[in-house]
Amino acid sequence: xxxxxxxxxxxxxxxxxxxxxxxxxxxxxxxxxxxxxxxxxxxxxxxxxxxxxxxxxxxxxxxxxxxxxxxxxxxxxxxxxxxxxxxxxxxxxxxxxxxxxxxxxxxxxx
Amino acid sequence: xxxxxxxxxxxxxxxxxxxxxxxxxxxxxxxxxxxxxxxxxxxxxxxxxxxxxxxxxxxxxxxxxxxxxxxxxxxxxxxxxxxxxxxxxxxxxxxxxxxxxxxxxxxxxxxxxxx
Numbered sequence: 001x002x003x004x005x006x007x008x009x010x011x012x013x014x015x016x017x018x019x020x021x022x023x024x025x026x027x028x029x030x031x032x033x034x035x036x037x038x039x040x041x042x043x044x045x046x047x048x049x050x051x052x053x054x055x056x057x058x059x060x061x062x063x064x065x066x067x068x069x070x071x072x073x074x075x076x077x078x079x080x081x082x083x084x085x086x087x088x089x090x091x092x093x094x095x096x097x098x099x100x101x102x103x104x105x106x107x108x109x110x
Numbered sequence: 111x112x113x114x115x116x117x118x119x120x121x122x123x124x125x126x127x128x129x130x131x132x133x134x135x136x137x138x139x140x141x142x143x144x145x146x147x148x149x150x151x152x153x154x155x156x157x158x159x160x161x162x163x164x165x166x167x168x169x170x171x172x173x174x175x176x177x178x179x180x181x182x183x184x185x186x187x188x189x190x191x192x193x194x195x196x197x198x199x200x201x202x203x204x205x206x207x208x209x210x211x212x213x214x215x216x217x218x219x220x221x222x223x224x225x
Contacts (some may be wrong), residue, residue: 032211040199043201043216044153088153092201096141096160102152 003027004091006101014109019076021104023089026070033065033072034090037083038103044088050076079108112136114217116202122223123212126189130222130225139215141208144177144187145201147219153201158179159185160208 005024013019021035032051036044048074050056050063062075072091076083086103093099115134123129135142143154158166159179167177174193179185189196202217 026166034213036216043219046213046215049211049213089192095160096165097141097155100153 003099004040004089004101006087006089006104008102009105010107011104012107012109013079014052015079015081017079019079019106019108021070021076021087021089021106023074023090023091023101024070025072025089025099027093027099028070030067030070030091032092033063034092034098035063035072035074035087036063036090037101038086038088040085042065043050043098047087072108076106079106081108081110084108114202114215116200116217116220118220119218120221120223122225123192124225125193126191127224128188129192129196129222129224131187131202131222133169133185133187133217134153135185135202135204136206136215137183139204139206141205141212141214142179142181142185143203143205143214144185145203145216146200147201153180156187156200189222192222194224197222197224 035048038044048063050065056063060077064073088103089101092096117132142159156169157177162179177187199219201219203214205212205214
């Protein structure tokens with residue numbers, strides 16, 4: 001079993017819809033969770049971090065964490081074509097190490 | 111404030127040549143990471159430095175790869191000799207601290223092509 005799993009997609013949503021991106025992880029002691037956005041040919045860019053169970057909102061983005069189910073998700077409201085990118089989930093089981101998923105490719109259709 | 115700086119942005123070399131990739135972390139950050147990204151394997155951690163000291167190099171693929179951090183503002187990743195399978199995008203990232211709640215910031219990457 002991979003340590004961090006994401007559906008590779010592509011996930012296609014119409015403009016203005018809610019995009020829901022999901023990530024599961026295997027290490028129960030994981031403490032912190034991150035979502036990165038990566039445009040084609042660019043570097044990963046941090047969007048959200050979440051450390052506690054529940055929801056964390058930042059503008060159009062909401063991160064959701066459920067440690068009991070080992071599940072973290074990212075919701076993007078009012079999706080725009082500019083949101084089309086690959087979204088990487090990253091988990092920190094301990095201190096320094098980040099474990100990245102392989103990413104979900106999102107396509108927002110105009 | 112400048113982000114993580116990497117050079118060169120693109121490198122094309124021939125098999126067997128030495129390649130050196132460079133990174134300047136964000137000022138004040140004490141943790142530095144080198145990653146490799148390929149379509150097949152995604153983002154892989156190669157090596158992690160904390161306060162200029164290599165802490166975890168378990169991701170370095172083989173002895174052809176080496177990394178140094180002579181001071182807090184500079185790190186190199188060297189491949190000698192290079193092979194076509196080393197072709198990938200190499201990212202450097204830094205974070206302010208090494209604890210679990212610290213966010214990591216990536217440089218623009220170096221796209222390496224080994225012919």
